[in-house]
């Protein structure tokens with residue numbers, strides 16, 4: 001029986017994926033800070049930014065199972081607002097959760113995968129790493145870090161039989177929209193623009209793909225003997241990323257600005 005650890009399993013994509021993989025016959029361990037219950041999934045309480053907690057949870061799974069076949073780094077958070085009004089606390093936090101969290105689970109899983117000579121790591125990034133979204137600049141930056149990290153890691157660990165893939169989902173309907181933290185003290189000149197921009201994003205997310213669709217794509221990717229290094233979820237986003245490669249970077253960024261930055265009134 002394949003053994004999978006999924007972070008951020010209490011809600012959204014992680015919750016759906018945990019149940020999905022358990023139904024496919026995998027032994028699934030889900031990690032989140034809050035209590036949660038999913039049929040046939042072992043729930044573990046932990047914060048991905050807490051090194052002690054994460055190392056002990058991962059070793060706990062290894063002691064029981066003797067292997068970890070899959071690590072899915074899915075836990076994540078969003079913040080929104082202008083760069084200027086962002087608090088240092090929030091910026092540190094988003095990098096802690098989205099990037100350092102991914103690093104910590106990976107760091108403690110790798111020696112166990114290496115000992116077994118195999119394993120697969122899937123890091124959930126975002127299409128927002130390909131197109132830096134104004135007023136979600138730190139979210140895009142943190143996910144770009146996850147993508148770059150995954151690419152470097154893949155080359156480091158492939159000689160030991162370990163595969164790495166970074167998953168780039170487009171908009172998916174989850175509580176991520178509701179859970180996104182907004183700048184508490186937005187500066188008045190940005191206020192209307194931020195409101196409009198986040199309004200567009202929220203609408204797109206709530207009309208987005210289902211968590212079941214995302215789970216199916218991730219499952220298919222996991223099963224591939226050689227996983228793709230980058231896997232985009234959603235055909236529309238695949239086309240956008242393809243076009244991005246063809247167009248000048250300045251033009252692409254201008255289009256993103258038209259869609260998400262708005263002019264001052």
Ligand SMILES: NC(=O)c1ccc[n+]([C@@H]2O[C@H](COP(=O)([O-])OP(=O)(O)OC[C@H]3O[C@@H](n4cnc5c(N)ncnc54)[C@H](OP(=O)(O)O)[C@@H]3O)[C@@H](O)[C@H]2O)c1
Nearest residue numbers: 008010011012013032033034047048075076171172174176
């Ligand atoms: N929804 C989208 O449109 C979309 C698009 C692209 C990428 N993504 C990415 O997909 C992933 C999942 O997002 P989602 O939409 O499913 O969001 P979500 O519904 O808000 O779920 C986020 C999950 O992460 C967990 N989490 C947050 N901080 C954590 C921490 N410090 N330690 C452990 N777990 C933590 C949450 O659990 P607790 O609060 O219980 O800890 C929750 O289970 C994220 O990485 C997100 O950036 C989402």
